[in-house]
Amino acid sequence: MTGGWRRAVAGLLLVSGLCLGSGAARAAVVLPLSVEELAHRADTVVRGTALGTRSVRSADGKQIHSVTTVRVDLALKGAPPIEVDVLSPGGTWGRITQSVAGAPRFVPGERVILFLRSAGTRRFRVEGLSLGKFEVWADERGTAQVTQRAEGIQIAGPDGSVRPAPPVGPIPEQDFLARVRAALRRERQ
Numbered sequence: 481m482t483g484g485w486r487r488a489v490a491g492l493l494l495v496s497g498l499c500l501g502s503g504a505a506r507a508a509v510v511l512p513l514s515v516e517e518l519a520h521r522a523d524t525v526v527r528g529t530a531l532g533t534r535s536v537r538s539a540d541g542k543q544i545h546s547v548t549t550v551r552v553d554l555a556l557k558g559a560p561p562i563e564v565d566v567l568s569p570g571g572t573w574g575r576i577t578q579s580v581a582g583a584p585r586f587v588p589g590e591r592v593i594l595f596l597r598s599a600g601t602r603r604f605r606v607e608g609l610s611l612g613k614f615e616v617w618a619d620e621r622g623t624a625q626v627t628q629r630a631e632g633i634q635i636a637g638p639d640g641s642v643r644p645a646p647p648v649g650p651i652p653e654q655d656f657l658a659r660v661r662a663a664l665r666r667e668r669q
Contacts, residue, residue, distance in 0.1 A: 507634040508582030509642055513608045515656075519663040522595035522607045524558030526550070527616065527657075530586040531563070535571035544578045546571035547603075548586040550594065556660055558596075565603045566594065582609040582632040591616040593626060593656070609633060611645065616653055624653035 519525060528550040536545050546568045552560050570580035584606045586592070595612035596604035606612040614628045630645035637643065649656075 506581050507632050507644070508580075508609055509634045509636050510582070510608060510611065512635045512645075513611050515659055516663040516666075518595040518607055518612050519557065519660050520667055521597070522557060522612065523598050524560050524564075524596040524604060525556040525594070525660060525664070526552045526558075526560055526564070526596065527554040527556070527591070527593045528552045528564075530588055530590045530592060532588050533571075533586055535573050537573050543569070544571040544573045544576065545569060546583075546585070550586075550592065556593075556657070557664055560596075560604075561602055563602075564596070566596065567599055567603055567605050582630075584610040584613040585631075593660075614648070614656070619650065625650035626653050626656040627651075 513521070531549045531551055533546050533548040536547055537543070538545065548566045548568065550564050550566055552562055552564060566584075566586070568580075568583045568585065570578045570583050572578075593614040593616060594604075595607040597607050599605045610630050610633055611628070614626050616624055616626055619625050627647065627649035629647055633645040634642045635645050
């Protein structure tokens with residue numbers, strides 16, 4: 481599948497998944513994205529800590545977005561500021577709640593690795609919805625591990641089938657970071 485056609489199909493699948501997410505279906509349908517594809521598509525890749533989330537309304541008042549401030553501990557790609565605002569579709573504004581299947585959600589204090597696309601000054605969106613969010617946590621020995629949950633995501637297969645996104649990990653953080661760095665080196669060559 482060529483890059484342009486694949487991006488167009490991915491956009492259509494994502495839009496249809498978002499629309500379905502508000503009805504009976506509870507999953508966004510997207511094309512699979514490997515860590516290497518996420519690294520290529522993102523303009524910024526960071527490891528950081530979620531500080532807090534607030535909701536905002538769009539200028540026309542029709543959409544609600546969650547805005548999570550993330551303190552950047554390590555920039556793997558791009559030159560982000562020390563804190564970035566990560567926009568996710570959906571949230572609560574007063575008595576109105578909008579839910580979007582597959583949208584990444586954050587918990588204050590949560591350590592994450594994020595594959596991001598610029599959405600303005602200091603603002604970013606997670607590439608591939610929750611496919612572009614990886615959680616960092618310590619196992620019982622205190623070793624940092626990385627997990628991708630991809631909640632609310634269904635993966636479209638080349639044969640037209642749809643299946644739940646399989647969870648990724650746990651992977652030792654150092655191995656995961658090495659994989660991302662290798663993908664970024666290949667991209668620069």
